[in-house]
Amino acid sequence: xKRSFRFPEHYQYQSTSVWLExxxxxxxxxxxxxxxxxxxxxxxxxxxxxxxxxxEKDEELVSIDSIEDTxxxxxxxxxxxxxxxEELRQSPELLNESPHEDGWILVIxxxxxxxxxxxxxxxEILDQHQEELAENGFTDNEDDFDEGSYEDxxxxxxxx
Numbered sequence: 001x002k003r004s005f006r007f008p009e010h011y012q013y014q015s016t017s018v019w020l021e022x023x024x025x026x027x028x029x030x031x032x033x034x035x036x037x038x039x040x041x042x043x044x045x046x047x048x049x050x051x052x053x054x055x056e057k058d059e060e061l062v063s064i065d066s067i068e069d070t071x072x073x074x075x076x077x078x079x080x081x082x083x084x085x086e087e088l089r090q091s092p093e094l095l096n097e098s099p100h101e102d103g104w105i106l107v108i109x110x111x112x113x114x115x116x117x118x119x120x121x122x123x124e125i126l127d128q129h130q131e132e133l134a135e136n137g138f139t140d141n142e143d144d145f146d147e148g149s150y151e152d153x154x155x156x157x158x159x160x
Contacts, residue, residue: 006034007126008100012119014076016129019100020119026110028077032064035129037099040066043092048106053081055108057115062105064095075108077115083107 011019017036021029037043045065055061057078064071084106088094094103110116120128 005038005129006100007122007129009122011100012116012121013125014074014119016125016132017071018073018076020076021104023107026079026113027082028079028108028110029104030061030073030076030106030108031104032071032073032095032099034099036071037096037103040064040069040071041096042067043095046088046092046095046105048084049081051081051083054111055079055081057112064092073105076119077108077110077112079108079111081106082109 007013008019008021011021013019013033017033017039019031019033021031023029032040043064043066046062048062049055055075055078057075059075059078060072061075062073064073085094085104088103088105095105097103
């Protein structure tokens with residue numbers, strides 16, 4: 001069975017699990033990647049800080065529970081939480097259904113531009129993703145990773 005994982009080119013990435021979208025003026029939207037929601041499978045709950053909270057870079061930010069596992073997101077940037085996606089409290093499955101659109105998690109106002117130096121661009125994250133897939137039993141079905149938006153993969157019977 002073929003499976004495609006979407007990695008939008010205009011995002012920056014903390015890891016193969018977390019994306020950030022620069023919305024302008026030091027404001028960033030944060031969410032999980034298509035790959036992360038696939039690995040988690042059926043997401044059942046999410047916990048996150050309230051708006052107005054000042055988060056430090058590398059501080060625990062969000063916890064996402066699924067039937068199989070828990071993903072703890074460590075904040076890739078420091079700043080003030082401006083908004084959270086309240087819909088996720090009642091409908092955490094939005095993370096599975098639409099991780100890049102309706103399933104965004106929160107919005108942060110950046111406190112230091114230095115924090116952006118440790119984020120990955122699309123080419124770096126695709127390289128890292130390809131390595132993770134190989135380690136977890138996926139085989140890459142196509143060698144075309146240059147454009148970066150999608151990867152076509154053949155799903156093995158592995159959990160990842």
